[in-house]
Amino acid sequence: MNSEQLLNNKIEELKEACKKNGMRVTPQRIEIFKEVAKSCKHPDAETVYEAVKHKMPNVSVDTVYRTLASLEELNMIFRVDNLLPKARFDADLRPHNHFICVQCNEVYDIFLEPDEKKQIPKNAHSFGEIKDINIQIRGICNKCLKNNTK
Amino acid sequence: MNSEQLLNNKIEELKEACKKNGMRVTPQRIEIFKEVAKSCKHPDAETVYEAVKHKMPNVSVDTVYRTLASLEELNMIFRVDNLLPKARFDADLRPHNHFICVQCNEVYDIFLEPDEKKQIPKNAHSFGEIKDINIQIRGICNKCLKNNTK
């Protein structure tokens, strides 16, 4: 299955999710979701807005923010913890972590090796009901390290 | 050693750090640091500002933000990844994780059991130079769970 097919599958999934939750399937929703889903760069709202504007020149900033929030509620995308000024979004729902470059703000996906398992600290359960666990690694990415030595 | 002594030690440490880095020791810096260091609530800038204002009525918002940023550069405090609209600060430098309640926004410290170790995913090193690793657990805290059932 190629990436275009995967994307189409995801869009079908989104349509189902909308219907199941009494939400309408609008071209804006599709386009906005597409932009997040096809990117591996964990785009922010502004980036999504600029990209969508090429196909839908009248789309409004508000729609992008509102839609990203509803896609999140549908569990079709999620926000990446990042300590950066702008929220970043990810449509890859497979469990994975992030490497965040503190210099260029790039966010890289870290997939665990088959023998690794996302660990929940033993004590965590004593604080309440866990919804999700999130691991970020902050550092300087190879690209920036290379540029820095020049 | 009681908590007051611990706090005093930390303040001495801050003074040293300032001197070593050519930064002046100002009463504002001391007070702002104290507020973060004595709290276990991971306060935001506004909370720190309100608290400091009791002792220094003329302190400005800007000074609080600027000082929190320089304390961070001195590695005396750090920001908690939190996906909340306001930055939260922590002066406890011992390695630990956080439980973040998505309902009341309370941030709880999770200390690892002696036999646990903060694990860095194997792949992480391939992305660049790691500065720090951060684990957050999001969920609903016991307090909120209790309130919700009422």
Add this chain to the structure above:
DNA sequence: CTATAAATAGTAATAATTCTTATTAAGGAA
């Protein structure tokens, strides 16, 4: 095809944080 309510566009407003500038004060030197 029509009715209706959800979603949108356009724009104004808000919230958190940062910047600007004139003033103050920490800390080294005389």
Add this chain to the structure above:
DNA sequence: TTCCTTAATAAGAATTATTACTATTTATAG
């Protein structure tokens, strides 16, 4: 101690990301 230099501050304006408001449009059920 007193003076000097410059970092740090207070006050308020500005900026940035995000959210709210409202009239209009449009998805979809009947």
